[in-house]
Amino acid sequence: AQSVTxxxxxxxxxxxxxxxxxxxxSSSVSVYLFWYVQYPNQGLQLLLKYLSGSxxxxxxxGFEAEFNKSQTSFHLRKPSxxxxxxxxxxxxxxxxxxxxxxxxKGTSLLVTP
Amino acid sequence: xxxxxxxxxxxxIEKGQTVTLRCDPISGHDNLYWYRRVMGKEIxxxxxxxxxxxxxESGMPNNRFLAERTGGTYSTLKVQPAELExxxxxxxxxxxxxxxxxxxxxxQGTRLTVV
Numbered sequence: 001a002q003s004v005t006x007x008x009x010x011x012x013x014x015x016x017x018x019x020x021x022x023x024x025x026s027s028s029v030s031v032y033l034f035w036y037v038q039y040p041n042q043g044l045q046l047l048l049k050y051l052s053g054s055x056x057x058x059x060x061x062g063f064e065a066e067f068n069k070s071q072t073s074f075h076l077r078k079p080s081x082x083x084x085x086x087x088x089x090x091x092x093x094x095x096x097x098x099x100x101x102x103x104x105k106g107t108s109l110l111v112t113p
Numbered sequence: 114x115x116x117x118x119x120x121x122x123x124x125x126i127e128k129g130q131t132v133t134l135r136c137d138p139i140s141g142h143d144n145l146y147w148y149r150r151v152m153g154k155e156i157x158x159x160x161x162x163x164x165x166x167x168x169x170e171s172g173m174p175n176n177r178f179l180a181e182r183t184g185g186t187y188s189t190l191k192v193q194p195a196e197l198e199x200x201x202x203x204x205x206x207x208x209x210x211x212x213x214x215x216x217x218x219x220x221q222g223t224r225l226t227v228v
Contacts, residue, residue: 036219043117044156044204044219090156097169099211100146103156 002027002093004074006104013111015083021076021107023065023091032094033074034101035065039087047089050074061085086111115139117220119205125226131193134223138187138207145188146208146217147180151201162188163211174199195227 007022025031035047048059055067065076074091088108092101118137126132138145147159159178160170164185173180177196182188192199202224206217 041221043221044206046216095158099144099161100158100169100172101217102158105153105155
């Protein structure tokens with residue numbers, strides 16, 4: 001079965017510092033990977049996704065994730081975070097159903113001045 | 114255009130009571146999904162509607178949970194009777210085309226607390 005593991009439950013970081021949120025996946029077939037973000041009091045929003053092609057995918061707000069097949073990872077990175085990036089981030093993989101998502105436990109990113 | 118809307122945003126009920134959660138998907142989205150996040154755990158898939166038909170309810174925890182989607186529009190998720198372990202955040206999502214690949218839009222969730 002397709003699954004993901006988010007290794008860090010909380011990541012505190014100072015504003016303008018780089019950050020990496022880790023995600024490893026388990027899959028024996030083609031894999032489609034996603035990062036969702038949940039800002040306080042809001043719903044889940046798709047941040048970026050990997051379906052095929054270039055292994056480096058980017059979001060509009062400066063995040064990027066790299067699909068690494070050899071390491072079965074899909075880590076999320078940002079070179080310089082803002083206070084407004086404070087949120088919970090969820091890694092997800094498309095399940096064998098082809099429509100349901102299997103999520104990780106989430107990583108809370110806390111950016112402080 | 115309105116997004117996915119869920120009602121209520123919070124609900125606190127006593128064990129044994131009944132609670133009904135509502136989800137209004139984005140207009141025109143045939144696919145509707147329910148997910149749940151129990152505290153400290155993953156967000157788990159519960160079920161999937163295509164229009165008014167249940168396509169997959171493999172994630173429903175037990176028969177105390179009943180989901181309906183009247184006329185293929187809004188959906189309700191009823192928990193009867195509620196138990197302590199039902200506490201968590203219930204998310205609804207909708208998509209226009211089948212498949213998460215095309216992006217499912219999520220609501221803000223309903224936080225259910227059973228005491």
